[in-house]
Amino acid sequence: MADLLGDLAELRRRAREDRHAYSFPLLFFGVASFLALPLYAPAEPPSRGFEVRYPVLLGLFWLVVLLAGGLATVWWYRRRGTRVGIETSTRGYLGATVIGLSGPVVGLALEHLPFRFYSGTGAGLIVLAVATVLWHRGAPRAVTSTAAVLGTAVLQHDQPAIAQFIAIGLGLVVLAALERSTRFTTITAAYLVALCVSAAFTPLVVSQPTAWSLGSVVVLPGSVLLVGGLVGLRRG
Amino acid sequence: MAEHPTASLDDVVHQRHRLGILTVAAEAKRVGFGYLRSTLELTAGNLSRHIAVLEQAGLVAVEKDYDGKRPRTWVGVTPAGRAALAVEMAALRALVERHVASQA
Numbered sequence: 001m002a003d004l005l006g007d008l009a010e011l012r013r014r015a016r017e018d019r020h021a022y023s024f025p026l027l028f029f030g031v032a033s034f035l036a037l038p039l040y041a042p043a044e045p046p047s048r049g050f051e052v053r054y055p056v057l058l059g060l061f062w063l064v065v066l067l068a069g070g071l072a073t074v075w076w077y078r079r080r081g082t083r084v085g086i087e088t089s090t091r092g093y094l095g096a097t098v099i100g101l102s103g104p105v106v107g108l109a110l111e112h113l114p115f116r117f118y119s120g121t122g123a124g125l126i127v128l129a130v131a132t133v134l135w136h137r138g139a140p141r142a143v144t145s146t147a148a149v150l151g152t153a154v155l156q157h158d159q160p161a162i163a164q165f166i167a168i169g170l171g172l173v174v175l176a177a178l179e180r181s182t183r184f185t186t187i188t189a190a191y192l193v194a195l196c197v198s199a200a201f202t203p204l205v206v207s208q209p210t211a212w213s214l215g216s217v218v219v220l221p222g223s224v225l226l227v228g229g230l231v232g233l234r235r236g
Numbered sequence: 237m238a239e240h241p242t243a244s245l246d247d248v249v250h251q252r253h254r255l256g257i258l259t260v261a262a263e264a265k266r267v268g269f270g271y272l273r274s275t276l277e278l279t280a281g282n283l284s285r286h287i288a289v290l291e292q293a294g295l296v297a298v299e300k301d302y303d304g305k306r307p308r309t310w311v312g313v314t315p316a317g318r319a320a321l322a323v324e325m326a327a328l329r330a331l332v333e334r335h336v337a338s339q340a
Binding site: 005016084087 | 252255256259260263264265266267268270271272275276303310325328329332
């Protein structure tokens, strides 16, 4: 009986291993992060705040990256599933991509609220935690999605410099849950830690901003994505 | 008195290969026939028979499509199949624990 349980655990482990395809999204978003660096050139004349020279171009770049990256990731998982013979459901990831992209739109409505959150980041994280608990408990999809959209929007609104990385992180958390891979979960956790560190300690407000000082907010999370993608590629 | 764990074992699910099919299928959205055959080291005929039993019991759903001109068969676990697998695994674990406790 114990042998049977051991054999089944081995089958489960093998099936999970064969489903792994996380290196692609990590590499895609990692490379995109570094490609975005030139767009973080400071505004002319330089100001002390987080003001880039081409804000529309930067916004458009990340919109295209998030959209193309989300769709390419779904395509990649489906293609790999067909090739290997074991498919991962990508519906949750597609949902996370839509939530990540809808955050800035909902954020516009947040501007018109009659009150301000004491800590938008704290409120956003709490709502996202509630959404995660609801998801785990199998709450109606409309309730979970609404909580996830609200939490993401509040978080992105409070942390505009890393809004795109919050969207990427949301997708990675969902993918890690779908893949049930310890390595991918560890990489995703490292990415989220890097994101928090990057948001907390990057000197966005300096007297003489440069593309590096403004763009440094993308270097740490971008590096984790790249290294994680390379690790995934090496391990197959 | 608590029911003996063997009472929870389902004959359809309990067969070793069918348990293997359900275990692998429960890990994915759907699994290819070829993948199951190579992973479980079964002949095509044998695997087909087990899948037919599971399908008849409503525990798996079978889909067919084409990869170019080559027909492909996919197996996906149904909610009933997932629930049956969970019950079976709990019963197996309870039996092992009972056995270990009786040896102690």
